[in-house]
Amino acid sequence: MATSHLRTEHDLKTVIHQWNREKLERYAISLTEAMNNSRRKLSELSALYETTHAWLQGLTLVEEIGQHLSATLNLNEVLELLLRRVSEALNVVDGSILFVEEPSGDLVFQTSLGSISEEVKPFRIPKGEGIAGEVAETGIPIRVDNAQEDSRHFKKIDQDTGFLTRSILCVPLRTREKTIGVMEVFNKRTGPFTDQDQLLLSSIANYAAIAIENARLHQSVLAEKDRVLKAQERVSRRLQRDLHDGPTQLVAALEMSIDFCQKALDKDPSLVRAELENMARITKKATHQMRTLLFELRPLVLETQGLVPALKSFVKRRQADDDKTTLHLVIRSDAPTGQITRLKSETESALFAIVQEAVNNALKHAHAENIYIKLTQRGNRLAVTILDDGLGFETKHIIKDYEQRGSYGMVNMKERAELAGGTLSLKSAPGAGTEIRVVVPINQP
Ligand SMILES: Nc1ncnc2c1ncn2[C@@H]1O[C@H](COP(=O)(O)OP(=O)(O)OP(=O)(O)O)[C@@H](O)[C@H]1O
Ligand SMILES: [Mg+2]
Incomplete structure (x- = not known):
């Protein structure tokens, strides 16, 4: 029945x-x-209700935050708002967002709310330490009801600030590839943290991670734009200076010679022949300088034949303009062909620009007898060294003075090397010459 x-x-x-x-x-x-x-x-229904409720609460928050996100790309503003709203929703006293700092892997405070928000900012949590460190390493949230009795709790902050951490809820900030930080809240006013709280914080953390990624992308686009503008400015300054010191002076000399010839034709025509020979020499020199300028602005041979032919051409041109310094190009490769392997065009351009700047620096500042440009390929690495036996300089002073001097030759070289996936080192001392060395990986197909 x-x-x-x-x-x-x-x-x-x-x-x-x-x-x-x-x-x-x-x-x-x-x-x-x-x-x-x-x-x-x-009980299933009530759990489902709680989950749905948490999602709904999360979605409302996310919607609100999303509106702010589209209105501002200021990362700190967004994160602060996010943390404030989460703290209200979870009824907690304090909260923090920490970022993983590369390459150390330590956690540093990005945004903090609550009574000790300013005091915690200088702290850093060493890689893997404390609850936050563990969450950053494993990517798994942690909930602690009694922090003082939990051996994982990083007690230094409590000790130094006088804050008493009771309960903790900490979730990872994950992008598609990795954990970029953690978001944590402390001391819930109405009892221990629940599954629902964890769900809410985790869903908010997903959006926070997207916001952080977007803002970082935006910042790197701005930095790249700034870099390009600075590079353009540098090129036009150099062009202006080279045109002024080179061809412009020669054309002015030609103008004077023409004037001289005009007068000599009336007074003593026998002087004209010698002056014409002088004018031919000046014209040849001016043509050479202008061609060098055009070559250095856009070395077509670099695009068509690669780094080594471009450097040969560069050395020949620079040598023709300077008889006090001797330029040497030394090429060594352990590849079966004995040649330097061709690299991606951006890498070759970066290396060419670095050699250009380093050689120009050596010619301009070093008063060297010799400048060596050495290309050494070993295994899957190519090292390019520019070495001079000139005056050398105190590297510490130069690096310190950059902001005031407004010249970015050295900084540019370093940035270019890093963009090409390589490293740049500089060695110099007064009286001991200068050595700049760039090492880039060779990614064979
Ligand atoms: N090979 C070198 N020998 C001696 N001093 C050098 C050498 N290379 C650089 N320096 C010193 O380092 C300084 C910084 O060089 P950097 O290339 O950044 O600027 P710059 O050459 O003065 O100006 P810019 O490159 O913007 O035209 C130079 O002013 C010079 O004092
Ligand atoms: Mg320079």
Whole structure:
């Protein structure tokens, strides 16, 4: 008999009269099962309700934050707002967002809310230490009800600031590839943190990670734009200076020679021949300088034939303009062909520009007798060294003075090397010459 047919006490009594004991027991068992099922369903439903509620709360927050995100790309503003809203929703006293700092892997405070928000900023949590460090390493959230009794808790901050951490909820900030930081809240006012709190914080953390990624992308685009503008400015300054010191002076000399010839034609025409020979020499020199300028602005041979032919051409041109310093190009390669392997065009351009700047520096500042440009290929690495035996300089002073001097030759070289996936080192000392060395990987197909 189905349980749904038993509506009243009278029904039940009738059944008891009619049924034997065995039937009655079976009935009791099925009734208990039905009750247990209902209880289970009820608790499933209530868990589902809590989950949905957390999501809904999360979505409302996210929607609100999303509006701010599209209105501002200021990362700190966004993170602060996010943390404030999360703290309200979770009813907590304090909260922080920490970023993983590369390459150390330590955690540093990015944004903090609460009574000690300013005091915690200088702290850094060493890689893998404390609850935050563990979350950053494993990418798995951690919930702690009694922080003081948890051996993982990083107690130094409490000790130094006088803050008493009781409960902690810490979740990772994950982008597609890796964990970039953690978001944590402390001391919930109304008891321990729940599954629902964890779900809410985790879903907010997902959006925070996207916001951080976007803002970082935006910042790197701005930095790249700034870099390009600076590079353009540098090129036009150099062009202006080279045009002024080179061809412009020669054309002015030609103008004077023409004037001289005009006068000499009337007074002493025999002087004209010698002056014309002088003018031919000046014209040849001016043509050479202008071609060098054009070559250095855009070395086509670099695009078509690669780094080594471009450097040969560069050395020949620079040598023709300078008879006090000797330029040497030394090429060594352990590749089976004995040649330097061709690299990506951006890498070759970067290396060419570095050699250009280093050689120009040596010619301009070093008063060297020799400048060596050495290309050494070993295994899958190419090292380019520019070495001079000139005056040398105190590297510390130069690096310190950059902001005021407004010349970025050295900084540019370093940036270019790093963009090409390489490293740049500089060695120099007064009286001991200068050595600049760039090492880039060779990625053979
Ligand atoms: N090979 C070198 N020998 C001696 N001093 C050098 C050498 N290379 C650089 N320096 C010193 O380092 C300084 C910084 O060089 P950097 O290339 O950054 O600037 P710059 O050459 O003065 O100006 P810019 O490159 O913007 O035209 C130079 O002014 C010079 O004092
Ligand atoms: Mg320079």
